[in-house]
Amino acid sequence: MTSFVSLSSAMARGFFRDRTALFFTILFPLMFLVLFGGLFKDAGASKTDILQIGAVPVVDQLPAEAAAGLDQVLAVTRTSDRAAALEEVRKGDKAAAIEQVGGELIVHYSAADAVKSATVRGIVESLVQQANLAAAGVTTPAVTMRTQPVEDQSLKAIQYMTPGLLGWAIATGATFGAALTLVTWRQKKILRRLRLSPVPIASIIGARVAVSIAIAGAQCAMFIGVALLPYFGLQLSDQWWAFIPVMIAGTLAFLSIGLVAGAASKTPEAASAIANLITLPMAFLSGAFFPLDGAPEWLQNLSEFFPLKHLVSSMQDVMVRGESFAVTLPDIGILLGFTLVLAAVAAFLFRWDDA
Amino acid sequence: MHDMSPTIKVEELRKAYGELRAVDGVSFDVQTGEFFGILGPNGAGKTTTLEMMEGLRKPDSGSVTLFGESPWPRNPRLLPRIGVQLQASAFFERLTAREQIRTFASLYGVSARKADEWLAVVGLEDMAGKRNEDLSGGQQQRLSIACALAHGPDLVFLDEPTSGLDPQARRNLWDVLRDISAQGRTVVLTTHYLDEAESLCDRVAIMDHGRILESGPPATLVRDLDAPTRISVETGTITAEAARGLADGLEVSDDGVSLTIATRTPAPVLSALAERDALRGLSVRGATLEDVFLHLTGREYRA
Numbered sequence: 001m002t003s004f005v006s007l008s009s010a011m012a013r014g015f016f017r018d019r020t021a022l023f024f025t026i027l028f029p030l031m032f033l034v035l036f037g038g039l040f041k042d043a044g045a046s047k048t049d050i051l052q053i054g055a056v057p058v059v060d061q062l063p064a065e066a067a068a069g070l071d072q073v074l075a076v077t078r079t080s081d082r083a084a085a086l087e088e089v090r091k092g093d094k095a096a097a098i099e100q101v102g103g104e105l106i107v108h109y110s111a112a113d114a115v116k117s118a119t120v121r122g123i124v125e126s127l128v129q130q131a132n133l134a135a136a137g138v139t140t141p142a143v144t145m146r147t148q149p150v151e152d153q154s155l156k157a158i159q160y161m162t163p164g165l166l167g168w169a170i171a172t173g174a175t176f177g178a179a180l181t182l183v184t185w186r187q188k189k190i191l192r193r194l195r196l197s198p199v200p201i202a203s204i205i206g207a208r209v210a211v212s213i214a215i216a217g218a219q220c221a222m223f224i225g226v227a228l229l230p231y232f233g234l235q236l237s238d239q240w241w242a243f244i245p246v247m248i249a250g251t252l253a254f255l256s257i258g259l260v261a262g263a264a265s266k267t268p269e270a271a272s273a274i275a276n277l278i279t280l281p282m283a284f285l286s287g288a289f290f291p292l293d294g295a296p297e298w299l300q301n302l303s304e305f306f307p308l309k310h311l312v313s314s315m316q317d318v319m320v321r322g323e324s325f326a327v328t329l330p331d332i333g334i335l336l337g338f339t340l341v342l343a344a345v346a347a348f349l350f351r352w353d354d355a
Numbered sequence: 356m357h358d359m360s361p362t363i364k365v366e367e368l369r370k371a372y373g374e375l376r377a378v379d380g381v382s383f384d385v386q387t388g389e390f391f392g393i394l395g396p397n398g399a400g401k402t403t404t405l406e407m408m409e410g411l412r413k414p415d416s417g418s419v420t421l422f423g424e425s426p427w428p429r430n431p432r433l434l435p436r437i438g439v440q441l442q443a444s445a446f447f448e449r450l451t452a453r454e455q456i457r458t459f460a461s462l463y464g465v466s467a468r469k470a471d472e473w474l475a476v477v478g479l480e481d482m483a484g485k486r487n488e489d490l491s492g493g494q495q496q497r498l499s500i501a502c503a504l505a506h507g508p509d510l511v512f513l514d515e516p517t518s519g520l521d522p523q524a525r526r527n528l529w530d531v532l533r534d535i536s537a538q539g540r541t542v543v544l545t546t547h548y549l550d551e552a553e554s555l556c557d558r559v560a561i562m563d564h565g566r567i568l569e570s571g572p573p574a575t576l577v578r579d580l581d582a583p584t585r586i587s588v589e590t591g592t593i594t595a596e597a598a599r600g601l602a603d604g605l606e607v608s609d610d611g612v613s614l615t616i617a618t619r620t621p622a623p624v625l626s627a628l629a630e631r632d633a634l635r636g637l638s639v640r641g642a643t644l645e646d647v648f649l650h651l652t653g654r655e656y657r658a
């Protein structure tokens with residue numbers, strides 16, 4: 001037990017004092033989150049930007065409830081500069097510009113984006129009709145329509161990206177950590193030195209497992225902490241912490257991938273190359289970076305063979321989709337299965353020494 | 356009875372790498388408390404022999420027993436009793452000297468306090484907070500030896516502990532090694548430095564091409580060689596002809612810098628030189644292990 005504790009602490013100190021490793025394991029994936037989280041902040045809300053030139057009583061005098069409804073679909077910016085407004089529409093920066101001259105509501109639009117301009121025309125037309133009905137004294141129309149967005153939050157990119165990028169970060173951290181420790185410890189004769197001490201092999205492996213899980217925990221804390229900032233606005237489900245078991249199972253699966261890469265390589269460079277070759281394509285093909293919902297069916301089927309797919313989808317289920325822990329059980333089982341098989345391969349390839 | 360059996364018994368040990376017979380039938384015993392040296396040029400098979408003794412390599416044939424047990428395969432009963440300093444010092448990355456030795460000590464269940472004492476023994480107290488990457492070569496070697504000894508092993512293996520060190524650092528390390536031996540431990544050392552073996556070891560085995568050519572206490576090996584003493588003076592102090600006339604059976608040579616007289620009876624030659632006041636640049640050199648090696652192999656010793 002003492003040897004397990006001291007080896008874990010030696011390994012953890014070595015990691016946390018290695019700025020390069022810290023950067024690539026924690027900061028680098030976090031940069032992706034910050035970058036994409038910022039870029040796609042408003043994506044999915046799909047509001048249409050329009051300009052309002054001067055006073056437009058039809059819009060300005062909408063009752064509060066109707067105004068709020070309008071806000072969900074249109075982002076209206078008020079301006080008094082008519083020429084500049086038309087120029088913005090012409091350049092495609094805004095979908096349309098509206099102005100009201102007496103009883104006439106004019107919609108300036110560009111044909112460049114047919115979908116958006118049609119949306120604006122439809123919405124404005126309904127506003128005009130409402131105004132006409134009101135003018136005709138019809139206060140309770142025979143038919144009314146109410147819109148209700150489904151899963152409003154899941155439309156937001158940050159909800160999807162946090163578990164996805166976190167899964168990728170955990171996978172990379174566990175794979176590289178295990179692969180590089182194994183290779184450098186062999187190369188620097190630390191394994192040889194450990195072999196000459198009475199330390200049980202279980203202590204050496206146990207130490208690596210403990211350190212990898214601790215690193216994954218640190219990654220989770222950093223990711224969730226940053227994504228929860230109001231700027232990114234992550235909304236966690238009630239039982240979000242139920243992702244912890246699947247996170248641990250995923251760490252074990254990628255740790256054993258790393259052990260295979262480390263056991264099969266002689267140099268840290270080779271180990272890094274193998275680890276990259278495994279984790280990077282997997283990230284793209286497992287839905288860690290972008291959803292696979294629109295991907296061809298064969299790709300969706302293929303992704304089932306990647307442990308990252310099971311890690312990411314389970315993490316999304318419990319962290320943001322509000323599913324319960326039970327939903328992650330099949331994925332946990334699959335990840336542990338990967339772990340067993342790969343650990344057996346790693347044990348078969350394992351060498352204490354270079355020669 | 357147990358004390359009578361040797362700590363190490365090596366019998367007809369062989370190991371080949373493809374065509375190369377790295378160790379080719381090596382046998383020797385090391386007694387309890389002995390400082391034993393395996394001496395030879397690079398590639399002689401010293402390290403391979405040592406690694407088979409440590410249990411790191413499986414011999415092709417022959418046997419090794421330490422305290423009556425085989426070190427191969429990995430023998431957990433034996434491991435706490437032996438301390439090993441590897442040729443390339445094996446340290447955990449980015450740990451300070453104190454953290455290194457505490458980590459190694461804890462693998463054997465030795466307390467941090469005891470581990471710290473070893474830093475003092477090898478004179479690294481002031482460096483305790485430095486990472487091993489920031490230590491000099493000599494300091495790293497001393498730390499590596501301290502890490503090998505922290506658990507108080509009865510038997511210590513040191514693989515070329517002074518290679519790559521400057522002369523001052525080598526001599527400092529020799530003092531440390533003498534102390535280890537003086538505490539009653541059995542020490543096995545490989546080295547390619549003849550002077551090191553001569554100065555430290557109770558007994559040496561001279562190895563070349565995977566075989567032991569000769570073994571015994573260094574002084575005995577040199578004495579048995581019955582080599583002449585070499586007396587040198589500055590060229591021009593005395594002519595070669597005059598030198599030959601100083602006594603019977605002298606071999607005289609002059610390389611233009613020094614005139615060297617080889618003799619088995621140095622005393623009358625020295626007094627004769629003194630009488631003639633021909634002692635400028637005098638040096639007297641007895642035979643060394645280098646001469647033993649030359650005698651055994653017929654070639655100059657090159658480390």
